[in-house]
Amino acid sequence: MTFLIAVGSLVAICGILAVLLVIADRYLNDYGICKLIINKGAREEEVEGGSTLLNSLNSAGIFIPSACGGQGSCGLCKLKVHAGGPPVLPTEEPHLSADEVSSHVRLCCQLKVHEDMELEIPEELFNIREFNGTVESLTDLNHDIKRLRVALPAGEELDIIPGQYIQIETPAYKKTPEPVYRAYSIATDPLDKTHIDLVIRLVPGGICTTYVFEHMQTGQPIKLNGPYGDFRLTDTGKEMVFIAGGSGMAPFLSMLAHMKNEHSDRKVSYFFGARSKRDLICLEEMAAFEEALPNFKFIPCLSEPMPDDDWSGETGLVTDVMKRHCPDLSNMEAYLCGSPGMCDASVAALTANGMPEENIFFDKFA
Amino acid sequence: MMHLLVIFLAAAFTENILLARFLGMCSFLAISRQLKTSIGLGFAVVFVTTFTAALNWLLHTYVMVPLGIEFLELIVFIVVIAAFVQLVEMIIERFSPSLYFSLGIFLPLITVNCAILGVSLFMLNKEGFRFWESLVFGFGSGVGWLLAIVLMAGIREQIKEDKIPPGLRGSGITLIITGIIALAFVAFSGMIK
Numbered sequence: 060m061t062f063l064i065a066v067g068s069l070v071a072i073c074g075i076l077a078v079l080l081v082i083a084d085r086y087l088n089d090y091g092i093c094k095l096i097i098n099k100g101a102r103e104e105e106v107e108g109g110s111t112l113l114n115s116l117n118s119a120g121i122f123i124p125s126a127c128g129g130q131g132s133c134g135l136c137k138l139k140v141h142a143g144g145p146p147v148l149p150t151e152e153p154h155l156s157a158d159e160v161s162s163h164v165r166l167c168c169q170l171k172v173h174e175d176m177e178l179e180i181p182e183e184l185f186n187i188r189e190f191n192g193t194v195e196s197l198t199d200l201n202h203d204i205k206r207l208r209v210a211l212p213a214g215e216e217l218d219i220i221p222g223q224y225i226q227i228e229t230p231a232y233k234k235t236p237e238p239v240y241r242a243y244s245i246a247t248d249p250l251d252k253t254h255i256d257l258v259i260r261l262v263p264g265g266i267c268t269t270y271v272f273e274h275m276q277t278g279q280p281i282k283l284n285g286p287y288g289d290f291r292l293t294d295t296g297k298e299m300v301f302i303a304g305g306s307g308m309a310p311f312l313s314m315l316a317h318m319k320n321e322h323s324d325r326k327v328s329y330f331f332g333a334r335s336k337r338d339l340i341c342l343e344e345m346a347a348f349e350e351a352l353p354n355f356k357f358i359p360c361l362s363e364p365m366p367d368d369d370w371s372g373e374t375g376l377v378t379d380v381m382k383r384h385c386p387d388l389s390n391m392e393a394y395l396c397g398s399p400g401m402c403d404a405s406v407a408a409l410t411a412n413g414m415p416e417e418n419i420f421f422d423k424f425a
Numbered sequence: 426m427m428h429l430l431v432i433f434l435a436a437a438f439t440e441n442i443l444l445a446r447f448l449g450m451c452s453f454l455a456i457s458r459q460l461k462t463s464i465g466l467g468f469a470v471v472f473v474t475t476f477t478a479a480l481n482w483l484l485h486t487y488v489m490v491p492l493g494i495e496f497l498e499l500i501v502f503i504v505v506i507a508a509f510v511q512l513v514e515m516i517i518e519r520f521s522p523s524l525y526f527s528l529g530i531f532l533p534l535i536t537v538n539c540a541i542l543g544v545s546l547f548m549l550n551k552e553g554f555r556f557w558e559s560l561v562f563g564f565g566s567g568v569g570w571l572l573a574i575v576l577m578a579g580i581r582e583q584i585k586e587d588k589i590p591p592g593l594r595g596s597g598i599t600l601i602i603t604g605i606i607a608l609a610f611v612a613f614s615g616m617i618k
Contacts, residue, residue, distance in 0.1 A: 061493060061494070064492050064493065064494060065494045065496075065497055068488065068489075068492055068494055068497070069494075069497055069500065069501065072484070072488075072501055072504065072505075073504055076504060076505070076508035077508075079508065079512065080508060080511055080512060083512055083515050083516070084515065087515040087516060087518075087519045088515060088518075088519070145522060145525075145526045146526055148526060149462050149465075171518075173522070
């Protein structure tokens with residue numbers, strides 16, 4: 060009997076509290092329709108108030124980059140709020156410099172829309188859209204790297220700047236109860252506006268890569284959003300060094316294709332680090348780029364070539380090989396793509412040979 | 426009246442929920458880096474302890490005791506605190522944006538602050554307070570917690586530039602300072618018999 064009373068009253072208390080909260084949410088969290096005035100009226104969106112600015116913009120079709128999904132930990136979703144925002148919140152402070160605070164930069168995942176707001180959003184973000192693509196092909200590049208080619212829906216086109224990245228959705232499957240998004244650099248020739256190519260390396264235990272390697276089928280639908288990122292070639296014409304191994308090659312495939320389209324004669328050396336011969340990828344494509352671009356050199360470096368690799372190329376760590384080839388980097392630029400560890404080691408090697416840090420551009424993937 | 430004052434002073438000083446009972450340490454350690462934010466969090470705790478103490482006392486006396494289900498108090502109190510914090514957050518956000526931006530964002534942190542649950546449990550089981558006594562006890566405990574975190578934040582701002590041995594930086598030195606403040610608070614014990 061006591062048991063029944065206990066369970067009954069517990070359920071009743073929880074129920075009453077839940078109903079109270081639902082009612083409160085209904086009446087208190089209703090801010091009506093709010094207007095978002097973007098870039099001094101260049102664009103206006105009407106959204107339902109009460110939710111975060113990031114989500115409201117998403118629902119209006121404006122995708123702001125966010126790697127953490129609105130938890131306020133990545134600090135990517137910055138934009139300028141000129142009116143209608145509260146004072147800077149303690150959750151934003153760690154991500155904003157004093158300059159940014161005085162120029163009204165905010166983290167849009169932390170702000171809630173309670174009234175009409177005036178925003179300033181960089182034009183290129185309007186280009187970010189969501190697509191329902193189709194997996195066109197999935198090719199092995201070596202033992203643990205695949206190239207995923209996605210066809211955009213018929214009639215849709217995507218303009219990319221070489222070096223940008225895109226997010227793909229992994230649907231819920233046995234490793235994840237809810238869909239997750241992961242970012243990959245785009246490896247597509249920018250002239251091909253109807254496809255997206257990604258170079259994906261299997262991360263043992265990784266949610267997205269395991270899905271791509273074990274479950275993805277050609278012909279299946281796939282959700283993408285993008286393009287994001289400001290990793291791109293400068294137009295200074297300076298001689299360039301690319302450093303990337305493995306799937307870090309992706310943005311350079313797109314950059315080199317772009318240089319080929321432009322008949323560029325800019326000097327480039329691409330140092331590709333790998334352990335042994337079986338880790339190398341896209342050798343024919345690199346040879347084709349070397350043929351088409353007069354001043355492009357592809358320099359693969361193996362750190363631990365196997366006895367039967369029969370390797371006559373460069374050996375040693377990619378950073379050491381780069382230092383041997385380029386003793387004076389003071390008037391050159393470097394482009395890096397890879398893990399934080401690899402990027403940091405490369406930055407150290409580059410600055411050691413005289414490269415100013417502002418000439419180093421990178422795309423770190425965590 | 427005197428009686429209520431004694432309860433308040435005891436809760437705030439001699440029986441300080443943080444310094445004498447070491448409850449609510451996690452948010453105390455995490456948020457005591459800046460004076461401004463710790464004051465915000467402190468006031469949010471005062472507010473929530475006072476009202477949840479009253480709410481839980483009413484629920485305990487008029488629902489749980491008559492039904493003979495006092496053994497459920499732990500779970501009921503947690504649910505009540507969580508729901509109350511949610512509700513307060515929504516109300517503040519709606520009606521006082523300025524208060525929301527100084528207090529409101531700390532409210533979710535308080536849901537899991539064990540000092541709040543401790544107050545509700547102590548007032549009934551350890552002290553057997555009546556309604557007004559519970560309300561004052563809740564308020565006093567909250568003030569005590571506010572006092573402790575503001576003291577700590579003041580000290581941490583002072584020692585920010587000091588050379589602290591690497592192994593002690595962060596929560597290490599904070600716990601040592603907490604211990605010293607707690608010792609200092611023992612001096613209050615003569616105040617109330």
